[in-house]
Amino acid sequence: MQAQRDDYQKRGFIRLPQLFSRAKIVTFEQDISAAVTRLADPTADKHPNSESDAYAQAFTQVMNLWRHDLKVRSIVFNRQLAAAAAQLMGVESVRLYHDQALYKAPHGGMTPWHCDQYYWPLDTDKTITAWIPLQDTPIEMGAVVFSAGSHHIPMGRDLPIGDDSQQVISDNLNRLGLEHVEQNFDAGDVSFHSGWTFHSAGPNLTDRPRRAMTVIYMENGARLKAPENSNQQADREAWCPDLAVGDEVATFINPVLHG
Template structure:
């Protein structure tokens, strides 16, 4: 039997990340997010960005001119579950390196995939309004985390993701979808409650991880190139499907096909991506 050697980028995606600070899990629990440096090498990003970008272009269904869209439509082009379309994208989404970080930050023995999502903010694209992702997720647990993976250096002018530090413990606004209303109400209330708005540039290779209830937003893209970002959403492997509390959660049950309320979504679309009990 012959074994094909993994390319350097593919091998990196399955090696543990050595840069996780000793305080990372505690920081994540306190702040609701963590911004890590050097998670992926420039070579790994260069090996995957062209494929992800070409798939976004191929699969994007948004054809309304930017100036004629609503606030949500101006925020980004959004394409989900790209891993099912392309083996190169699957290589990144199924990365043991990323999934292990997610598992350690959440303090769970294993994480499974909820879904992936490409978020491309076009040049002159607008703000991403304040919101919390977990509003959309019909899950019994808040042990969920999104990895936000910029595919290029992302200075402030391109609209990097920004977080309200500690806001995952603030229950106000959890009934708000991404909208002009969420932007207005959360911007005012989070400021009034003195939550720090952490806005930082992302160097090439930086990746952030944020909890499902962490309120976050992004500025407009004032650059001349798209802000190209891939995201992967992980959930505690033992989490169960919950009764939806809004229409968006009803729709989101489609990411876990065939799973009844109260069941673990052990489906082909929701594989376990890291388990601390697996052999090394």
């Protein structure tokens, strides 16, 4: 894992081929899709954090499925996944921040450039998202795209995902000449990206849904910081209930998953 950790820390992301078997992903997909179908609110704004209509319409997004479904809970609590997250970040122990299913409809639009940590009122840089595609996901289906080394770039960290973030961040990354890494994912491959890594995804050009599950981890010991925008305030209320600024984010909805 040392080589992968070095690579992750240098580039801000990594794809680990065949972390899971194809057969395991088939089961994950069945269990997660059943929960998404049951829990997705058809009347809800599809992406409350987005300013982009095209993006919002293309996405079904359901968070913290683990609290509603025992089968999904066992996937989100997967030890191998949490151990990989801890090892890549170089920490002893990780907690769950939250999970999130991201289902992009057939012919759904692109995911604009953004970084996740804009949304999180956390005082640490040791955060990581595992992106788990639930079928073979070629680039044309909307596989996630990373900007290598962009976790060191502060510009654009204050932008919510949407049309503005797409414009400003892509212009900046192009100006800086950072490499955009587009990759095909086979079922069983999992990528991990840092909370500050800029990423996007292309449109789903296929006739099939692009189903992905994400699990977001933070180092054990991360503390709540004063929210810097309304989205961080909303996250504070949702994922850090009853905590004061400076408290460890360690309530029952942030269980230790490794260490």
